[in-house]
Amino acid sequence: MTHAAPENPDTESGEAAPADPDKQLNEAAAAAAGNSSLLSDIAKAGVDAGKDPNDAAGLAKLAGKSFMRAMGALTKGGIDTASEIAHDVSAGESITGIVDQRVEQVRSAAWSVLGLEGGGKGVPKLKGASFRDLKAHGDALLDSSWNIANQPREEHPAFAQILTALTPDEARILRFLAVSGPQPAIDVRTKTPFGVGSERLAGGINMIADMAGCAWPDRDQHYLANLNRLGLVRFSEEPVEDFRRYSLLSAHPNAMAAADKAKKVIEVYRSIYLSLFGHQFCEACFTIEGYDAGGWSTYDPGDKYIGKGPRVYKKKEAH
Numbered sequence: 001m002t003h004a005a006p007e008n009p010d011t012e013s014g015e016a017a018p019a020d021p022d023k024q025l026n027e028a029a030a031a032a033a034g035n036s037s038l039l040s041d042i043a044k045a046g047v048d049a050g051k052d053p054n055d056a057a058g059l060a061k062l063a064g065k066s067f068m069r070a071m072g073a074l075t076k077g078g079i080d081t082a083s084e085i086a087h088d089v090s091a092g093e094s095i096t097g098i099v100d101q102r103v104e105q106v107r108s109a110a111w112s113v114l115g116l117e118g119g120g121k122g123v124p125k126l127k128g129a130s131f132r133d134l135k136a137h138g139d140a141l142l143d144s145s146w147n148i149a150n151q152p153r154e155e156h157p158a159f160a161q162i163l164t165a166l167t168p169d170e171a172r173i174l175r176f177l178a179v180s181g182p183q184p185a186i187d188v189r190t191k192t193p194f195g196v197g198s199e200r201l202a203g204g205i206n207m208i209a210d211m212a213g214c215a216w217p218d219r220d221q222h223y224l225a226n227l228n229r230l231g232l233v234r235f236s237e238e239p240v241e242d243f244r245r246y247s248l249l250s251a252h253p254n255a256m257a258a259a260d261k262a263k264k265v266i267e268v269y270r271s272i273y274l275s276l277f278g279h280q281f282c283e284a285c286f287t288i289e290g291y292d293a294g295g296w297s298t299y300d301p302g303d304k305y306i307g308k309g310p311r312v313y314k315k316k317e318a319h
Helices: 021-047 056-063 065-076 078-090 095-113 131-144 159-164 168-180 208-212 217-229 243-250 253-259 276-285
Strands: 116-118 124-126 183-190 200-205 233-236 265-274
Touching (some): 168 208, 168 217, 168 265, 183 253, 200 265, 217 233, 253 265, 265 276
Antiparallel strands (some): 183 265, 233 265
């Protein structure tokens, strides 16, 4: 914390008392240390980032290497800053004014490197976040929409950002769904007359992460939630075509654990599939050729019919 230089009570006239050189140098050193403290506070803000992605401090963490380079550049100038402060003090400048000016310079430099600008009262804001800038950008998109060259058919500007929001396991899940198609999922609920008062004991039980070869299949619910947030995966109340595929899910450890919680339970058949946007994303970002999803690229149960009765005919593949 910085303080203004105290007044000399022995001075009765309007003239200032002679300055103590040693005292001024000590105050200058303290001011330089204050600058270093500011750098530490900025770095700490980067460590604590992530709690609120909309907070300016969160942007410090997201800046990554740029933030570290900024801190290095500002730290190297610490000696020069201390020398300049000592020079200003010897020239008779106010300690408070000098330190405030240096703090503002460091803050402005840090915000500039992080892509921020001053928002008043020490709060930075994103550059170009005003309504005028947003509307100008939107109108520019509309003006360029007539030219088909500005709108690639198979590529979307969000693909690059989505890739940075995925884990390797989530990438495996997307590739698996892109090749294998909709996959079965079940909800385990308590069995009541006509379903009145039925409670869900477990939901979204599936084998997608296991079949996709994920490193952490027990985190499948987290993976699918993020993929659904990104608009790549959809949860459907419709079942898959072959109901026999749900038999394996009935023996899933999570389903059996949920069944032990009530005397009578029922299973509700669901499905999980890749959205249209998800298919477009996988075609643009992943190499699908040569991947058969562990044999699930084609589904053939190998049924053999004996005698008379209804037949389930295979759908003809579109050429």
